[in-house]
Each structure stands twice: as C-alpha cells, then as structure tokens.
Amino acid sequence: AQSVTQLDSQVPVFEEAPVELRCNYSSSVSVYLFWYVQYPNQGLQLLLKYLSGSTLVKGINGFEAEFNKSQTSFHLRKPSVHISDTAEYFCAVSSVGYQKVTFGTGTKLQVIP
Amino acid sequence: DTAVSQTPKYLVTQMGNDKSIKCEQNLGHDTMYWYKQDSKKFLKIMFSYNNKELIINETVPNRFSPKSPDKAHLNLHINSLELGDSAVYFCASSQVSVSGNTIYFGEGSWLTVV
Numbered sequence: 001a002q003s004v005t006q007l008d009s010q011v012p013v014f015e016e017a018p019v020e021l022r023c024n025y026s027s028s029v030s031v032y033l034f035w036y037v038q039y040p041n042q043g044l045q046l047l048l049k050y051l052s053g054s055t056l057v058k059g060i061n062g063f064e065a066e067f068n069k070s071q072t073s074f075h076l077r078k079p080s081v082h083i084s085d086t087a088e089y090f091c092a093v094s095s096v097g098y099q100k101v102t103f104g105t106g107t108k109l110q111v112i113p
Numbered sequence: 114d115t116a117v118s119q120t121p122k123y124l125v126t127q128m129g130n131d132k133s134i135k136c137e138q139n140l141g142h143d144t145m146y147w148y149k150q151d152s153k154k155f156l157k158i159m160f161s162y163n164n165k166e167l168i169i170n171e172t173v174p175n176r177f178s179p180k181s182p183d184k185a186h187l188n189l190h191i192n193s194l195e196l197g198d199s200a201v202y203f204c205a206s207s208q209v210s211v212s213g214n215t216i217y218f219g220e221g222s223w224l225t226v227v
Contacts, residue, residue, distance in 0.1 A: 038154075041221075044203070092216075094214045102158075103157075106154045
C-alpha cells in the first residue's frame with residue numbers, strides 16, 4: 001500500500017519570501033513522486049516529478065523539490081513567491097510497478113501582498 | 114489543442130436525475146481515470162481503465178458507471194443523482210510505461226445536485 005501526507009493544510013507567506021510545502025510518503029517499494037498545482041476553478045497541472053536520478057528536481061514557475069529517501073519526504077520549495085503562486089498544491093506518489101497514483105490532501109498556499 | 118478534454122464543465126441538476134460526463138484524450142495514452150474532488154479539495158480516484166479494460170474500481174456506488182468505447186474516451190454516467198454527488202469530477206490519462214505514470218488532468222466538471 002502507498003500513502004502520502006501533506007502536513008500543512010494552509011501556508012500563508014508574504015510575497016517575495018521563501019516557502020516550503022511539506023510532503024511525506026509511505027511505500028514498500030520504490031516510488032515516483034509528483035507535485036501538482038491547482039489554480040481556482042481549474043484542473044491540476046504538473047509542477048515537477050521525481051522518477052529517478054538526481055534527488056533535486058526543478059519544475060515550472062521556479063519551484064523545486066528534493067527527494068529524501070531516508071526521511072521519505074519530497075518537500076516543495078520556492079525561494080521567492082509571487083502573488084500568482086496562490087493556489088492549492090498536491091503531492092502524489094506512485095509505487096513503481098503499481099498502476100495507482102495516490103494524492104495528498106493538498107496544501108493551500110496563500111501569498112500575502 | 115486540449116490534451117484531456119471533458120464536457121460539460123458545469124452541470125446543475127436535480128436529485129434523482131441521470132447525467133453523463135464525457136472525456137476524451139488526444140495524448141495517445143493507454144490509461145484513463147476518473148477522480149472526484151470534494152468541497153474540501155480531497156482528490157480520490159474512482160475508476161481507471163487501461164486499453165478499455167477496467168483495472169481500478171474504488172469503493173464507488175454502483176450508480177456510477179464508467180464506459181470506455183476506445184482507449185481515447187472514458188465517459189462517466191451517474192444514475193439517480195444524490196446531493197452528496199455534488200463535487201468536481203476530473204478525467205485524466207497517463208501512459209504507465211513512460212514518465213513514471215505521470216497523470217494529465219482535464220479541466221474538471223463541476224456537478225451541483227439540488
């Protein structure tokens with residue numbers, strides 16, 4: 001079985017400040033990891049993904065995430081947020097060889113002007 | 114060209130009615146999904162089809178019936194709609210053998226049952 005936990009349901013942050021959105025996963029096998037962003041009234045858009053190789057993954061809109069196998073984490077970071085980053089962010093995990101992708105409960109990032 | 118498209122985007126209907134949501138993907142993927150997102154933004158998989166074959170069927174009332182006429186289409190039919198069915202329904206697709214099963218979502222269908 002696989003699962004993913006996003007510890008923070010909401011993260012308020014001032015514009016131009018750095019942000020980290022936390023994600024922890026559980027799986028008995030190797031995993032693929034994803035971050036998606038959902039803007040209001042829209043579908044989910046892929047931000048970045050970890051499949052293999054370098055543990056630091058860079059995505060769109062200046063976001064990056066680091067895969068930490070020992071801590072079973074895949075935290076999302078951005079050094080300086082913009083108002084337009086206000087959205088819901090979802091972490092997701094898929095165990096290698098397993099069809100299903102499991103999503104976390106989401107973290108609402110609120111950027112304060 | 115929209116990769117995963119679903120219609121309608123908004124649907125308001127009365128309890129007890131039957132409704133369908135259609136989905137098409139032009140990515141050439143083998144696998145398609147239906148996800149349900151509730152008012153708290155929780156996203157749960159409902160069904161998954163691979164090459165027209167049902168492979169994932171989560172605990173979903175049998176009032177919900179997916180149909181996949183070909184691997185590019187996955188429609189969702191809902192019978193006897195209830196208030197609790199109000200949610201956003203997302204169609205999605207992926208190619209499991211490529212890109213680690215990266216899922217591509219449609220824009221969503223907002224269903225409101227009154």
